[in-house]
Amino acid sequence: MNYSLQLMMALPELVLAVGAILLMLVAAWGGAQSTKLVSWTAIAVLIGAGISLAGPASAGGEAFGGLYRPDMFAAFAKALIFLAAGISILIAPRFFQETSGDDLRPEYPVLILLSAAGMGMMVSAGDLMSLYVGLELQSLSAYILASFMRRDTRSAEAGLKYFVLGALASGILLYGISLVYGFSGTTLFSGIADAYASGDQKIGLLFGLVFVFSGLAFKMSAVPFHMWTPDVYEGAPTPVTTFFASAPKVAAVALATRVAIDAMGPAIADWRQIVIFASLASIVFGSVAAIRQENIKRLLAYSSIANVGFALVGLAAGGEAGVSSVLYYMAIYVVMTMGSFLVVLQMRDGEGRPVETISSLAGMSRTRPGLALALMIFMFSLAGIPPLLGFFSKLQVFLAAVHAGLWVFAALAAAASTIGAFYYLRVIKVMYFDEPAPAFPGRTDPIEGALLVIAAVVISPLGWPLLGYLEIWSGAAAKALF
């Protein structure tokens, strides 16, 4: 295969990487005044990367000797990642200005771009090496982003915590990778799959599998490797939290799916147990722990843990239907969760400082009815109540699980989602049933307002027409793995 075609296949990451480096130079010389220019250019770069997905980057096949897979699966995940990354850039400037008093530094969009490049690499990985490099690029950018408000101790703490625990997880993952490599003799996914299929070196490979899945579970924040999530989500600046809850989550889940299916497909009986446990534990623990939270960002952090649990229901099912349901779930999850965080961004006290307590939402249906309606839609949707789209995404993963014969597991997960409904209802109760607290100042940034309206409309029954396309696209993406 000629080299230029291979480069064309990796065009989205190339666009992002080159764009990020150039913008870093602009930022270095332009200083704080260049933020606006860098932000909008970064969004243009993301759009460009998105457009380049249409070419050879989603045509299938492999590049660089199997290191890189430009298929529909990767393209689907990348489209979601780029979208979430772009929105995270859009919502940032006002938050930083009102919170810290300084303008947003231009490194923020650059770091998001670098992280997006890493995530693109992750979901396209066809080899444990490219997997690890992509993952680290994403993670290192994320550590810095978490502590982006340098003078805020909570933000710094979040960054440090994230870094230490993330490094630990990377170590676990690397150890797993070394075991898999040692016992299979290759880092290529296809070769690893052959090794698992052959059944030689079973114990060693099994240990490798367990460690690899543990590392991936950390990145997805699935129980029992979730402990960093609430602290990091609470401490990180809200736009960064929005980013963490969306793009890297999609990347991690997509990566885990690819590793599970492509590299360890023949060992499905082994990893299915791990995934089922992580899934149920995430749903139950994420839901139970969320009940007592007083901070809305922590609540949403636990909600994201529970949501990963539901996405894993689809992964546990395996097969084409399972993979397609995971992507379907993540697509709707991203819209719901970004919408919720957009509402959190509007929560400010009289002086414009952000407030994060759930009790400050009290009576919002009377002081800010539109905002309350939007958050109610997201909450009911996250709880999986029809006719909102969150129901259809849950339905999709349950369909896949029952299809795979795991109907006891599906019934348990469904029953456990009642616990989740409890804390989502609490947010609605505070907004709609309680007496009003002081209103949030009534100024919503036009861009944020527009994004909020779009997210709410998409999640409402008006978004049903999109589900047909989502079904087709996620189906096509899943086909690429088989």
Place this chain on the structure above:
Amino acid sequence: MSGFPILTVMLAVPALAAIACLFLSAQGARWLALATTFVNLALGMLLWANFQSGDGAAQWQFVEHVRLFGIGGAEFAWALGIDGFALLLIVLSVFLMPICIGASWLSITKRVPEYMAAFLATEVLMIGTFAAQDLMLFYVFFEGGLIPMFLIIGIWGGANRIYASYKFFLYTLLGSLLMLIAIIYMILTTGTTSIPALMQHDFPANVQTWLWLAFFASFAVKMPMWPVHTWLPDAHVQAPTAGSVILAGVLLKLGGYGFLRFSLPMFPEASAQFIWLVFALSAVAVVYTSLVALVQSDMKKLIAYSSVAHMAIVTFGLFALNSQGIEGAMMVMLGHGVVSGALFLCVGVIYDRLHTREIDRYGGLAINMPRYAVLFLLFTMASVGLPGTSNFIGEFLSLAGIYQVSTLYALIGTTGIILGAAYMLYLYRRVAFGDLTKDDVKAMPDLDLREFAMLGALAAVTLWMGVYPESFMKPMRGDVEKLVARLERAAPAGDSAPTAGKPAPAAHHGETHAAAPAAHGEAH
């Protein structure tokens, strides 16, 4: 009527009005909601008038089918269509809605636009549930109904409203999620989401058992059956008057409708297999909740418990698996919808004046509120099942149906009705009769025109159903026949089958012995 998508219109009109309400003033929202519910009532009457019944009529009428999108290999379609059962329940819903809006006219003063929007949304979801012909669409409507009811109880309810709204929501959600897994299984194994097709599908008997139990988990909670009925008294007591009316009038019928539409025709063998369970729970409910009703000091709670007892008669009738039982169950549902709605309204009328539901705070209302006392008496009698009122027809048919299956349970069911007479008459005596001693009660004015119109309409229908039930039996007769034909292979042999008189004493002796084990089997 061919070609005109009347069901979609009936869903679209309140849906659009609900959105419009949010942008109106309180008074504007009231009038828009009232106008909308009247439009829907007119459409409902049109539906009824154009519904073909009798020989040669199609089972499913006003059918609409538009494919919306695929979901996990199955299709999700906007498939609507009604048979006789659905028709009657839709007519009940659209009839009660204007009354609900009327009942809230003055008593709801805060956040009126949202209130009206929530009610109209409830109407959409109820009609949708009854009209859906696609299994997924049914679930969406069925479950979506939780959202507006949660808000209605939680925002406009009484002191303990938050606890009640949570309980209502989580109880029903848990039941429904198990049903969802069963629905998924059915869709995957049959490859279709069409309810009419699934009603003809024969699932293997062992699969039926599990599916039946999953559906039962949902419908038993919605119904509600003992012991999962405890959300109902809480929800009723805390809901505003109109919320109680719609809850008792229509939402409780979702469970019965579910049994009728899904459990019986789709899983006939399992239904027969679990008759003992349904009968046992119903028997406990009918006696136990009647006794509980007897000692209530809160009027709404009393009527709520009486609803549980009436719903037990419905489940009794349905699982008799014969035509009297099913027709009777359906008539109890309709009759109870009207009568319990009216009773909650009666409570609402005096609650609006005195702001208490304590029975002891009233007394002697027959003296200063004669019109009210007459109408309240009529509904009390209807609730007791006096001949000439709606509930008599249903209760009599249900008990006749049960009697064919089990004399013992017929006896218990009848006991419940006697207890029903006890607690209703006791309630009426304490509220309406006696001396008018309390000053604030003396000051209560009689019904005004609005209240009189609402209660009068309900009274007229109560009498209509009692005197000429044929209007209501006719649309469902064909469907009952089809359902009984489907259940025939599984229907149990009764213990009370009349035996032809045989002169020889020895032969007669033999007959009683043959019947005895059957009765024994039923009792367990």
